Amino acid sequence: MILPCRQCQALPVLLVLGAVFIISSSTRAAQPPDCAGSPAKYEFRGIEMAVPIRIVCYAASEAEARQAARAAFARIRELNAVFSDYIPDSEVSRLCEAAGSGEAVPVSDDLWKVLVLSRDLAEKTGGAFDVTIGPLIRLWRRARTLRELPREYRIRQAQALVGFDKVRFDERRQAVELTVPGMKLDFGGIAKGYAIDQALATLRKHGISRALVDAGGDIGVGDPPPGREEWIVGIAPLNPGEPPGYFVKASHCAVATSGDRYQFVMVEGKRYSHIVDPKTGIGLTHHSEVTVIAPNATLADALATGVSVLGPAEGLTTAERFPEVACLVLQGQGDDVAAYPSPRWKQWTAQGKIVERPRSAE
Known part of the structure; x- marks a missing residue:
């Protein structure tokens, strides 16, 4: 269900799942369209992909905004039916059921596109990002529930079930074969970003280009609000309850954050993240938060996971290989938090695209 929010209320500072804050794009409340046809701001909320979704857009009328938002939410819902491994009859679930059958399964354009991109990203990150990690993810989901480590x-x-060397792509038929019985795909590190990009594309098809889509704290933005040069996005700190440490001035890009702020398990005094290293099979044990700014949310989402696995040194080097990508890694506990910005993050700061939060700011 889509819940409309009051049209004329300025955006509040909002923390969603500990990832990213949305800051008001203006110091004044948005107004209804004036005689010159200036668009007004509209906001819609809902739950899709098991996360809060928020769409902020500028349109000539409430009817136009509502129609576009409904279409965007419907598109996200459609993608959830493709990528969710919690839905028994989702497209991904059906593909995994055929693992080891010796048959390539024809797949939709969405699944094909994301699988091909995921294969490319697995190669470029040295396997740190890998959607074939499903069997390990299921083990660690159970570990968090039982509060005990998986058996070695x-x-x-x-x-043994992880790796793209076990996936066969039939380009002629647009079909995919998982060659080993028991293989499972997990798109938790990329599907949400892809859904953000598709929601923005849907809004554009309905004539709305000034828009922001927030999916569980990952953000994608199009054209900025009227009279502004950018949207303002605040990066949440590593420690819960603290104000944003950085502001990002964003337009036509995405900001995604990955970390273990809420999803982890403590076993015998040791913290294990929900993010699993495919090479070790173990949940990450360093308390960290990775923020990636990229041209699109699909890439930002995936790289945030990959850099988390690689760690600051190798992760930042990897992120720099992608054009127009900037990255910040926060790591530590309590007052002992170290910040590791990528070189491009520093450059953007110098250019004024990214500004550190003033201590006195509210």
């Missing part, structure tokens, strides 16, 4: 032999069994 089960980790090794799951690792």
Whole structure:
């Protein structure tokens, strides 16, 4: 269900799942369209992909905004039916059921596109981002529920099912074969970003280019609000309850954050993240938060996961290989938090595209 929010209320500072804040794009409340046809701001909320979704857009009328928002939410819902491994009859679930059958399964344009991109990103990140990690993800979901570590032999069994060398692509038929029985795909590190991009594209098809889509704290933005040069996005700090440490001035790009702020398990005094290293089969043990700014949310989402696995040194080097990508890694505990910005993040700061939060700012 889509819930409309009051048209004339300025955007508040909002923390969604500990990832990113949205800051008001203007110091005054948005106004209804004037005689010159200036668009007004509209906001819609809903729950899709098991996360809060927020769409902020500028349109000539409420009817236009509502129609576009409904279409965008419907597109996100459609993609959830493709990529969710929680839905037994989702397209991904059906593909995984055929693992080891010796048959390539024809797939939709969306699944094909994201799988091909995921294969490319797995190669470019040295396997740090890998959607074939599904068997390991399921082990660690169970570990968080039971608050106990997976048995080592089960980790090794799951690792044997991971890797794109076990996936066969039939380009002529647009079909995919998972060649080993028991293989599982997990799109948790990329599907949300892809959904953001598709929601923005849907809004554009309905004539709305001035828009922001927030999916569980990952942000994609199009044209900025009227009279402004950018949207303002605040990067949440590593420690819960603190104000944003950085502001990003964003337009036609995306900001995604990955970390273990809420999803982790403590076993015998040691913290294990929900983010799993495919090479070790173990949940990450360093408390960290990775923020990626990229030209689109699909790439930002995936790289945030990949850099988290690689760690600051190798992760930032990897991020720099992607044009127009900037990255910040926060790592530590309490007052002992270290910040590792990528070289391009520093350059953007110098150019005024990214500004550190003033201590006195509210």
